[in-house]
Each structure stands twice: as C-alpha cells, then as structure tokens.
Ligand SMILES: Cc1ncc(C[n+]2csc(CCOP(=O)(O)OP(=O)(O)O)c2C)c(N)n1
C-alpha cells in the first residue's frame with residue numbers, strides 16, 4: 001500500500017515541516033518513506049511544496065505526478081494540484097485562506113479553518129500543525145500517537161513552549177476533522193465507487 | 206561498532222555526514238543547485254569539527270585545492286552538479302595522472318548547457334570515460350537511495366586511498382534532495398586516526414625530497430606511466446565491480462538501470478513479476494568498473510536487455526559491449542530532467558516483452 | 568653553469584638548469600632556494616611550480632613539490648596550506664600562468680588572505696609556448712601573437728599585478744623587484760625572504776613580482792635585456808615596495 005501526499009502553500013507557512021513530521025512518524029512506524037521538497041527555481045515566487053510517500057514496500061519514486069492526497073494551504077496550491085490529484089483521494093483545504101471549493105466531485109473535500117483555529121490557540125503560525133492534525137485524522141496515513149511523538153522530536157526539545165503549542169494545534173485540527181467529518185470514511189468509499197465508475201466509462205471509450 | 210537509530214536524512218547531507226565520518230579533513234566547493242545543501246552541510250560540519258572548508262571562487266579553483274590537499278595525504282572531497290563538474294575535469298585529469306585520492310560528488314541535473322535543475326543521468330559518459338583529457342579512469346559509484354549515498358561515499362574514501370584514484374559519486378537531483386531513513390552502521394574515523402600514506406608531501410623532514418607530477422616528457426617514461434595506470438585499472442576491474450540483481454535468474458528479458466532510474470525500474474519489474482512475466486533487473490552500482498561479465502553471463506537466460514536511463518543512450522553502449530552480440534539490446538530513455546513513473550516503464554517493458562514472446566513463438 | 572658561481576644551496580639538487588642563457592628563472596630559482604635554506608624551512612617547504620618554462624622546477628628544488636595545472640598554483644597552494652598549516656607553501660608562477668589563466672585564483676587567494684607566498688615571474692611574454700603576448704606585455708611590444716606591437720585598442724593594457732592586488736585587504740606584502748643587476752638581485756632576495764617571513768609569521772598573503780629577462784623571446788642579448796628592464800619595463804612596472812600592511816611594519820607603499 002503506497003500513499004503519496006503533497007503538502008503545498010506559501011513559503012513560510014511551514015508546509016515543509018508538515019511533510020517532515022509526517023515522514024518521521026511513518027519512519028518510526030517502520031514504514032518505507034520518502035520526502036521530496038520542491039527546490040531551486042521552483043521555490044522562487046514564494047511557493048513551497050513537498051511530497052511524502054509512505055508505503056509498506058520499497059518506494060520507487062519519491063515524486064507524485066498524481067498524488068493520493070493533497071493538503072493545500074493557499075489558493076494557488078488548490079489551482080495547481082486539483083487536476084493532478086488521484087480520484088477518490090482526500091483534498092484538504094485551509095479554508096481560512098481558500099474561499100472557493102473544489103470543482104472536481106471525485107475527491108473528498110475537507111475544509112479546515114486552520115488559521116482561525118490556530119489564532120484561537122494564540123498563534124496564527126501554528127496553522128500548519130492544525131492542518132497536519134486534521135490531515136492525519138482524515139487520512140490515517142500515520143497513527144495519531146506516533147505523529148505526536150514525531151512532532152515532539154522534530155520541532156525540538158529546545159523550546160518546550162513551542163512543542164506544547166504544536167501538540168495543542170495538532171489536537172485541535174485532529175478534533176475538528178473528527179467532529180465535522182467523522183463520516184469521512186463513508187464518503188471515501190462512495191468516492192471510491194465513483195472512481196471505479198469513472199474508470200469503467202474510460203475503458204468503455 | 207556503534208549503531209545509531211534510524212533517522213530521516215536528506216541525500217546531500219548523507220553524503221556530507223559520510224565524509225565527516227570517513228575522516229575527510231578538507232572540503233572545497235562552489236554553489237550550484239541541486240547540491241547546495243551538501244556544500245552548506247559541509248560548511249557547518251567542517252567548522253564544527255575544526256576541519257577545512259573553503260567556498261572557492263570557481264569549480265576550477267575547488268578541484269585544484271583538492272589537488273593540493275590530497276598531495277599532503279588529507280582525505281578530501283569536493284562536490285558539484287553537471288556544469289560545475291565540467292569545469293572540474295581539468296583537475297580530475299591531473300588527479301588521475303598524479304594518482305591523488307579524493308572523492309568527487311556529481312549531483313547530476315538536466316543538460317546540456319545550463320539545462321535545468323531536475324534530476325538527470327546525462328553525465329554517464331563524462332563520468333565513466335574519464336571525463337577530462339588523457340587516457341584514464343575514475344571509479345564511479347552510483348547510489349540509488351539515501352542509505353547508499355552514505356554507504357558508497359564511505360566506501361569511496363577507502364577505495365580512493367587504496368588505489369590512489371579519484372572516486373566519483375554519481376547521484377542526481379532527486380537523490381540529493383530527497384529525505385529517506387538512514388541507519389549509520391559504520392564506525393566513524395577521525396582524520397588523526399587514518400593510517401599514514403607513504404607518498405605524501407609534508408616537507409622533506411628526515412627523508413629525501415619528493416615531487417608529484419603529471420608531466421612526463423620522455424615518451425618511454427610516459428608510456429610506462431600509462432601502462433602502470435592501466436594495470437591499476439585492470440586490478441580495479443577485477444576486484445571492485447558492484448551490482449544488484451533482482452529476479453534475473455531465468456528471466457527472458459532483463460532491464461538494466463542505475464541510480465534513480467533503477468528505483469523506477471525495480472517497481473516496474475516487480476509489477477512484471479506479479480503478472481508472471483519473466484523479467485529481471487540488474488542494477489550496476491559501480492558504473493566503472495562496469496559489471497560486464499555478469500551481464501554477459503545473464504545472456505544464458507535473457508535474449509533481450511533493455512537499458513533504461515534518464516538520458517538518451519549512454520549506459521546502453523556499455524550494455525551492448527557487455528552482451529557481446531549474444532542478446533538484443535534496446536534503450537528506453539527520458540532525458541532533460543524527466544523522471545518517468547513505474548507505470549510508464551511497465552508499459553514499455555510489456556510492449557517489448559510481448560514482442561519477444563511473439564518472436565519466440567514464430 | 569659556470570664554475571665561478573657561488574656554492575649551490577642544499578635546497579637545490581645537483582642538476583643543470585635547462586633555461587636559456589640569461590634567463591631570469593635560473594637566478595630566481597637560486598634565490599628562492601637560498602632563502603628557503605637560510606630560513607631553515609627546507610623540511611617544511613612545499614613548492615608549486617607552474618605550467619610555463621619553470622614547469623620542471625621540481626627537478627631543481629630539493630624540497631617537496633607538486634605540479635599544478637596551468638594557472639591554478641594559488642588554488643593548489645591553498646589546498647596544501649589549509650590541509651597542512653605548519654608547512655611553508657609557495658607557488659612559482661609566470662605572467663601567463665598567474666595574470667591570464669590564473670587571474671581568478673590569485674585574486675581570491677589574496678583576498679582570502681591565504682597565508683602563502685607567491686613568486687611571480689614577470690617576463691612580459693609567454694616563454695614556454697614560444698613568445699606569445701602575455702597580459703603583461705608592454706604597449707608596442709611585438710610578440711608572435713601581437714606582430715604589429717601591442718595596441719591597447721586591440722589587445723588592452725599591460726596588467727600591473729601588484730597594484731591590482733594591492734586593494735585587497737588580504738594581501739599584506741607586495742613588492743616588485745628585478746634581476747637585471749647584482750644590486751637588483753640582492754634586493755630580490757631580500758624581498759623573497761620578507762615574503763616567506765610574512766608567511767612564517769602567519770600574517771597573510773605575500774607576493775614578489777620579479778621583472779625577469781627572457782632574452783630568447785625578447786630577441787635581445789643578455790646584456791641588452793638587462794638594459795631593457797631598466798629603460799623600458801621598469802618605467803611601466805614601478806620597482807619597489809607596493810604594499811606592506813604587516814603588523815609592526817610602518818612602511819607603506821610609496
Ligand atoms: C590549460 C592550458 N592551456 C595552455 C597551456 C600551454 N601553456 C603552457 S605554459 C603557458 C604560458 C607560459 O607563460 P608564462 O606563464 O608567462 O611563463 P613563462 O613560460 O614565460 O615562464 C601556456 C599557455 C597549458 N599548459 N594548459
């Protein structure tokens with residue numbers, strides 16, 4: 001089972017950190033994992049993204065031409081990755097910064113007001129951690145407990161207060177999705193069905 | 206032996222850490238994407254460990270600083286990406302002739318010219334054919350994972366010293382940029398702990414003076430020098446070939462790929478196996494010396510070798526030489542920095558495989 | 568070599584120089600070897616000869632030496648010095664080697680304040696390759712590649728290396744001398760000694776630019792080429808201390 005997720009947003013939103021935390025958690029779970037950041041000229045213009053691949057088997061390519069899941073922290077990321085996302089996958093939107101919704105109907109759209117939630121915790125900057133918690137709640141790519149441990153080790157023990165804030169933010173994001181999208185699994189199945197139909201019509205052609 | 210836990214590490218940094226743990230005491234480099242993380246990592250780590258780091262004014266200067274430091278016996282490394290490696294060729298030719306050990310990392314990017322900064326394998330010829338002027342070889346190691354970037358860099362330092370030869374680590378932008386779990390299984394060695402080399406220039410104290418040179422005007426002596434290098438290269442060819450095999454036994458068709466391309470190829474071949482296709486993979490890890498004999502041996506099963514490269518037909522020439530006409534050889538390449546998907550490669554393999562089956566029946 | 572010459576310093580091997588009669592390289596080799604011997608640094612000196620007429624200098628100097636590709640002497644010397652700080656390292660370079668193909672290397676070594684010494688032999692031509700124009704060839708000077716005489720419109724101006732380097736804070740000792748008379752030779756030896764001493768004291772980059780005759784390519788007799796240095800060359804390339812910002816030195820460039 002191979003899952004590829006793209007985390008995307010403005011530089012400075014901490015999208016690379018989301019990827020690194022996820023990758024660390026997957027590694028600690030004993031899974032195969034690769035993390036590939038955008039680099040060089042791609043990073044100019046203030047956008048950043050990274051791809052995390054998690055699998056129970058060796059991973060061939062760390063690149064996702066068609067990601068299973070996408071976590072979009074800003075509107076340009078929605079525009080850029082909507083058409084690439086694999087049917088039936090989760091598309092997470094930071095609704096604080098993204099007003100519009102998906103135009104595709106074969107994806108599971110999860111909207112999280114990550115900015116507002118982070119703000120209510122006292123730090124707008126931890127919106128990425130809110131989104132990370134939300135993403136893990138929705139995708140179950142890594143276990144929640146191990147994610148918390150990974151975040152603690154990655155964000156460092158130097159600043160205890162920061163780690164605590166991150167953990168709080170992840171919890172808040174996680175709870176938000178549990179509360180509002182608790183039935184995400186069901187939706188996923190129906191979307192998967194839709195995908196099968198799409199494929200069928202494609203082969204019929 | 207000190208075993209450390211798994212940690213997530215960037216490819217470039219794995220190379221850097223391997224150098225540190227190999228007792229590399231001098232690093233010289235010049236910024237170029239996609240290997241800046243390695244130069245930056247060395248800047249930090251070399252200073253932390255009280256070793257030498259210089260950001261030189263050019264790749265030319267860097268490789269010549271390597272030459273100077275290597276002449277004193279220090280373990281030394283430089284790194285760059287394709288255009289910078291071209292500039293280093295002058296120095297590499299001198300290092301080869303003067304038999305000075307060093308490790309040179311090429312994190313390949315798309316070319317020719319400035320090309321782009323995407324992963325590519327377009328410098329295969331340059332790396333495996335010497336690269337600069339003159340009749341020489343360098344050992345070329347091609348890692349395919351972050352773990353291997355580390356392991357082969359460590360081995361590279363040992364091979365360089367053992368044979369007094371420049372060793373090239375041929376990686377690409379994808380391997381350099383990506384993070385993967387890494388286990389440090391080695392025992393680190395400090396520069397002071399390295400054995401002394403008997404040929405170095407450290408001042409003629411209590412011994413006759415020495416010189417190291419490449420200029421040998423007497424043709425007979427120059428010929429003898431070249432013969433000596435050649436015999437050394439033969440020794441390396443006998444002893445230092447490395448490869449990985451995957452379902453090659455009994456395979457009708459064998460895919461040949463290295464580095465990043467081999468990762469893609471492995472996934473594609475795995476899919477073939479699942480579909481009961483008799484397809485295998487051989488991954489050369491040492492590109493020079495090339496696993497000629499192994500490939501020739503595999504012609505006893507396979508009638509077709511498909512070389513898959515992120516370039517347009519470079520390694521395929523070596524495969525063609527290796528099979529000695531005993532099998533068909535084809536090439537599937539994606540140049541310019543494109544990394545194809547396993548699904549794409551699977552389709553290509555299937556097409557060729559089915560053709561082979563049809564021909565077999567006919 | 569004539570028998571009347573002073574005794575060979577221990578830092579020179581028993582070999583006969585291959586340089587043309589009247590060539591400055593022979594004198595400069597001897598002076599450098601003498602200084603190395605007198606400073607007692609023969610067991611930690613490492614030399615870097617150039618591509619140029621002096622390419623075979625390792626056959627003459629009885630100290631450790633390594634070749635460098637054309638122009639890269641300062642980079643190679645940097646590598647040695649950094650790897651082995653207790654050594655005393657010098658590059659020996661001609662004007663094509665240092666001021667054309669190796670310009671970047673010398674400027675940046677100087678700018679880093681690399682604690683090395685450069686013996687820079689300015690003979691205003693490419694000697695080894697047969698008398699082509701060098702960056703230091705004087706205006707009007709005829710060479711095989713400036714057959715009508717160097718014209719600044721076509722070929723640019725002669726490069727004054729010491730002055731060029733003098734704006735760099737890392738370069739602390741720059742002196743220009745010549746080897747066309749006994750007096751000049753004595754001064755050159757003193758400058759070479761100062762340059763090595765600068766390095767031994769750990770003070771930074773030192774360079775001695777030596778106006779050196781190449782009778783063969785100047786197409787002059789030995790005596791006439793000495794005269795040419797006085798009459799022509801040193802008019803453009805000012806002889807003397809160009810820069811001295813070493814600690815304890817009050818001398819400044821005049
Ligand atoms: C890359 C390269 N280009 C050209 C040469 C040929 N070459 C050898 S020495 C030299 C110039 C020598 O002139 P200079 O530095 O003035 O020294 P001199 O011979 O006058 O002492 C040249 C161009 C070379 N060895 N390497």
Ligand code: SF4
Pocket residue numbers: 585586587589590591592620690694695780781782783784
């Ligand atoms: S050509 Fe000129 S520099 Fe070269 S050895 Fe002869 S006189 Fe000296």
